[in-house]
Amino acid sequence: MTLKNKVAIVGADETDRIGIVPDMTPLMMHAEAARNALRDAGIDKSEVDAVFTCGIGGMASVQLCEYLGIIPMYTDNTMTGGSSFVIHVEHAAAAINAGLCNVALITHGETGLSGRNRRGPRGGGFFDATLPSAQFEMPFGVGGPPSTYSMAAMRHMHEYGTTSEQLAEIAVATRKWAQLNPRAMMRDPLSIEDVLSSRWIAYPFHIYDCCLVTDAGGAVVVVGADRAREMAKKPVWVLGSGEASTHQSLLGMPDLTQTPARYSGKAAFEMAGVTHAAIDVVEVYDSFTYTALVTIEELGFCAKGEGGPFLSNQRSAPGGDFPMNTNGGGLSYTHPGMYGMFILIEAVRQLWGECGDRQVPDAKLACVNATGGLLSATGTLILGVD
Amino acid sequence: MAEYQKPVPYPSPETQPFWDACKRHELSLPYCTNCSAFFFYPRQFCPTCFNWNIEWRTCSGKGALYTFAIQYRPQMPGFTPPYVTAIVQLDEGPRLMTNLVGVEPAPENIRCGMPVEVVWEDATDEITLPFFKPSQSSQ
Numbered sequence: 419m420t421l422k423n424k425v426a427i428v429g430a431d432e433t434d435r436i437g438i439v440p441d442m443t444p445l446m447m448h449a450e451a452a453r454n455a456l457r458d459a460g461i462d463k464s465e466v467d468a469v470f471t472c473g474i475g476g477m478a479s480v481q482l483c484e485y486l487g488i489i490p491m492y493t494d495n496t497m498t499g500g501s502s503f504v505i506h507v508e509h510a511a512a513a514i515n516a517g518l519c520n521v522a523l524i525t526h527g528e529t530g531l532s533g534r535n536r537r538g539p540r541g542g543g544f545f546d547a548t549l550p551s552a553q554f555e556m557p558f559g560v561g562g563p564p565s566t567y568s569m570a571a572m573r574h575m576h577e578y579g580t581t582s583e584q585l586a587e588i589a590v591a592t593r594k595w596a597q598l599n600p601r602a603m604m605r606d607p608l609s610i611e612d613v614l615s616s617r618w619i620a621y622p623f624h625i626y627d628c629c630l631v632t633d634a635g636g637a638v639v640v641v642g643a644d645r646a647r648e649m650a651k652k653p654v655w656v657l658g659s660g661e662a663s664t665h666q667s668l669l670g671m672p673d674l675t676q677t678p679a680r681y682s683g684k685a686a687f688e689m690a691g692v693t694h695a696a697i698d699v700v701e702v703y704d705s706f707t708y709t710a711l712v713t714i715e716e717l718g719f720c721a722k723g724e725g726g727p728f729l730s731n732q733r734s735a736p737g738g739d740f741p742m743n744t745n746g747g748g749l750s751y752t753h754p755g756m757y758g759m760f761i762l763i764e765a766v767r768q769l770w771g772e773c774g775d776r777q778v779p780d781a782k783l784a785c786v787n788a789t790g791g792l793l794s795a796t797g798t799l800i801l802g803v804d
Numbered sequence: 805m806a807e808y809q810k811p812v813p814y815p816s817p818e819t820q821p822f823w824d825a826c827k828r829h830e831l832s833l834p835y836c837t838n839c840s841a842f843f844f845y846p847r848q849f850c851p852t853c854f855n856w857n858i859e860w861r862t863c864s865g866k867g868a869l870y871t872f873a874i875q876y877r878p879q880m881p882g883f884t885p886p887y888v889t890a891i892v893q894l895d896e897g898p899r900l901m902t903n904l905v906g907v908e909p910a911p912e913n914i915r916c917g918m919p920v921e922v923v924w925e926d927a928t929d930e931i932t933l934p935f936f937k938p939s940q941s942s943q
Contacts, residue, residue: 552814569871
């Protein structure tokens with residue numbers, strides 16, 4: 419059983435504004451992104467019979483459906499951090515293919531920046547003092563991405579000789595894409611020297627190795643093959659998909675230099691039946707420069723440990739032969755917390771040829787990989803247009 | 805004892821023996837009698853073979869620095885940056901998260917692979933944390 423060519427993405431859009439949007443709540447962003455994506459698809463809200471989302475309380479889809487006024491036949495609250503929305507595409511494909519629903523709406527919305535300043539009780543449901551990370555990591559001042567990804571990157575540097583300069587290459591190349599994207603938050607010129615002379619956040623990470631913190635929302639619409647062929651826009655076919663997780667926190671990480679992208683990527687490429695060389699555009703999670711580097715290795719675009727040399731000499735920048743993170747990435751475009759929706763949207767836009775100055779010429783095949791948690795869970799999609 | 809400001813662990817039934825041993829300044833880890841190997845973090849069973857016959861055995865407290873990072877922004881209450889977060893690979897095999905102490909937190913002073921040994925931080929009346937410092941042999 420394969421999901422190849424069974425469904426297509428037919429609508430994809432973001433909130434009207436992204437970046438600093440203090441006058442919107444996460445729910446407002448979900449709704450606005452949903453409206454924009456449905457309008458993009460030319461599908462009325464009344465046709466939506468499946469909703470996939472997470473990040474807005476413990477019963478995210480129930481909350482969202484109430485808010486939007488949708489009575490779904492199928493919902494999925496799968497929460498795997500930043501990879502959630504990419505994984506939702508696979509789940510939507512499975513549900514549509516099983517005949518359980520017809521029009522799947524996947525939404526995201528976060529106020530990662532402005533939410534910091536809001537009053538009121540904080541959601542405390544996540545924390546359980548008996549969890550392994552609470553017992554064996556937090557007492558040592560370990561918590562959250564900068565403190566953990568830095569230790570994973572250091573191990574990679576130790577084992578493979580990866581350098582700070584190689585990490586900086588990624589930040590610089592990504593910034594060059596952002597300079598071609600009017601909606602990107604960070605568009606000032608950035609050099610490798612700028613990165614290397616910037617302040618430490620968590621050695622070996624400088625501040626420019628780390629993503630932004632922003633407000634943003636996004637949504638995509640997925641339908642079955644027959645319906646997809648009736649749409650005004652070219653269907654963006656799901657050719658391959660995969661998901662995998664190997665651990666929750668660093669404590670349980672089998673190997674600090676490996677991520678589950680090796681499993682989700684393998685599954686997606688096998689289902690799609692395409693080679694790495696055939697991929698025109700690569701959109702991967704760049705919560706940190708290192709995240710992108712290790713993901714490229716784990717997906718098999720280069721040999722293990724050779725991500726640093728592979729991405730050197732601005733190979734992933736505009737004009738390079740490995741176009742990667744063409745919207746400007748989490749490093750320079752936007753990163754509200756769970757960034758996966760935005761790599762998905764960018765891949766779809768590239769395949770539609772809607773990317774203006776940053777358009778990769780004749781892009782027909784895209785590889786999307788999102789990471790969630792602490793290098794914990796990944797989803798990979800191979801998307802293509804006819 | 806002055807009020808301890810950093811997060812402290814709340815032992816659970818399956819981890820209580822680990823924390824009890826720390827209080828005695830002993831590093832005791834769960835050992836699978838089927839795999840003949842230590843594992844960490846503690847569970848009531850071996851995560852490799854799912855054997856539920858687990859022993860607790862005292863370890864040497866010696867190991868090597870598997871990886872580290874220098875935290876320049878506090879990630880948890882009570883920490884004053886810069887501080888060194890580290891993962892130590894014990895001579896017995898398992899890896900532990902810890903803080904590297906007894907060394908100035910600067911990149912030139914710390915390297916993956918350096919030998920380390922456990923030192924004890926009596927945080928509260930109930931909780932003692934295993935920190936690690938560079939071994940004498942490495943200085």
